[in-house]
Amino acid sequence: MITNEKVEFKAQFDDSEEVPVIIIERDDESGSFSSTPQNNIKKPHRRWPWIAGSIAATLLLVAVALGGILWYRYHVNIGVQISCTPEENIEKLKVQTLEHIQPEVCAVSDTILDVALNIYELRGLRAEISFEEPDTLDESVFLYMRCADHNDEGPKYKGSIVANGQELENDGSTRLGYCGMVGDRTVIGISRSDAVKDFVISNNGSFFRQFILVSNHELPSRFHLHGKVERCALGRINDQLYYIKTQNRETLWDFADALREYGFIDAIYITGGNENYSYYRTADGTRHDIGDPESYPFTKWKGNVPWLVFKK
Numbered sequence: 001m002i003t004n005e006k007v008e009f010k011a012q013f014d015d016s017e018e019v020p021v022i023i024i025e026r027d028d029e030s031g032s033f034s035s036t037p038q039n040n041i042k043k044p045h046r047r048w049p050w051i052a053g054s055i056a057a058t059l060l061l062v063a064v065a066l067g068g069i070l071w072y073r074y075h076v077n078i079g080v081q082i083s084c085t086p087e088e089n090i091e092k093l094k095v096q097t098l099e100h101i102q103p104e105v106c107a108v109s110d111t112i113l114d115v116a117l118n119i120y121e122l123r124g125l126r127a128e129i130s131f132e133e134p135d136t137l138d139e140s141v142f143l144y145m146r147c148a149d150h151n152d153e154g155p156k157y158k159g160s161i162v163a164n165g166q167e168l169e170n171d172g173s174t175r176l177g178y179c180g181m182v183g184d185r186t187v188i189g190i191s192r193s194d195a196v197k198d199f200v201i202s203n204n205g206s207f208f209r210q211f212i213l214v215s216n217h218e219l220p221s222r223f224h225l226h227g228k229v230e231r232c233a234l235g236r237i238n239d240q241l242y243y244i245k246t247q248n249r250e251t252l253w254d255f256a257d258a259l260r261e262y263g264f265i266d267a268i269y270i271t272g273g274n275e276n277y278s279y280y281r282t283a284d285g286t287r288h289d290i291g292d293p294e295s296y297p298f299t300k301w302k303g304n305v306p307w308l309v310f311k312k
Contacts, residue, residue, distance in 0.1 A: 086189065089189045103124040122242065160175075
C-alpha cells in the first residue's frame with residue numbers, strides 16, 4: 001500500500017532566529033524520500049527526433065552548398081578569366097553592316113620565347129564549315145584549315161559542332177574554346193555556355209569547339225594534349241583574327257605561352273600540322289602554299305573532316 005507521510009522536524013534555536021521547518025515526503029512503498037512535491041516532478045523529454053531533424057537539416061545545407069560550389073566551378077569559374085562574354089560575342093555577330101575591307105591574308109613570321117611562328121592575319125573574310133576540302137583553283141577561298149576533331153571510325157565529333165545551322169554534335173565537357181560564324185562575322189571565345197551556339201543555330205551559321213590555349217591573356221592550368229608536334233591555333237588581338245602555325249614541333253604549353261607573349265588575348269587550338277596541306281591568298285589573289293603540296297588532297301576521313309574555310 002502506498003503511503004504519503006509527512007515528517008516534520010523542528011530544531012531549537014534562539015528566540016531571535018526563525019525556526020526552519022523541514023518537510024520530507026515519503027511517496028511509495030520503498031520508503032524513498034523526495035524533497036520535491038510529486039506534482040512538480042518533470043517528465044523526461046524524448047530528444048532524439050529533434051537531434052535527427054537537426055542532423056538532416058545540416059546535411060541538406062551541406063549538400064546545397066556543395067551543389068552551389070560545383071555549379072559555380074562548372075559554369076562560371078572554368079579556371080581562366082574570360083575576356084568576352086557569350087552575350088558580347090552574340091552582339092558582335094548581330095552586326096552585319098561593315099565597312100568594306102579588301103579580302104586578303106597577310107603573313108608574317110616571328111620567333112617568340114624560342115618558338116618560331118607563322119602568323120596569318122585574316123582581313124575582310126567570312127568563314128564557314130565545309131566537309132569538302134577546297135580546290136586549289138577556287139579563287140574565292142583565301143585560307144582554310146581543320147577545325148573540330150572526330151573519331152577515327154566515323155563522323156563522331158569531339159566537342160560541339162554546327163554546320164550551316166545544323167547541329168552535328170553537342171559536347172562542351174572539355175573543349176571550352178569556341179568559334180562562331182554568322183554571315184560576314186566570325187568570333188572566338190572561351191565559355192561553357194551554349195548561348196553562342198544556340199544563336200548560331202537560329203541564324204543558320206556555323207560553330208565548333210576546341211581546347212583553350214589563351215583566355216584573356218592567361219593560360220589554362222593544364223592541357224589535354226601532350227608531346228611535340230606541329231601546332232596550330234586561331235587567335236584574337238582586339239577584334240582581329242589570326243591563324244597561327246608553328247614552324248617546328250612544339251609542346252602545347254610552349255606554343256600557348258608564345259601566343260600569350262606575342263599579345264593574343266584569346267586563342268583556341270586548331271587540329272592539323274604538316275600532315276595537312278593548306279594555302280592562303282594575298283590581296284592580288286595569288287595562292288601561297290602552307291605545308292607540303294604533295295599532301296593535297298587530304299583523303300583520310302574524306303567527307304568527315306570539317307574544314308574551316310575563309311572566303312571573300
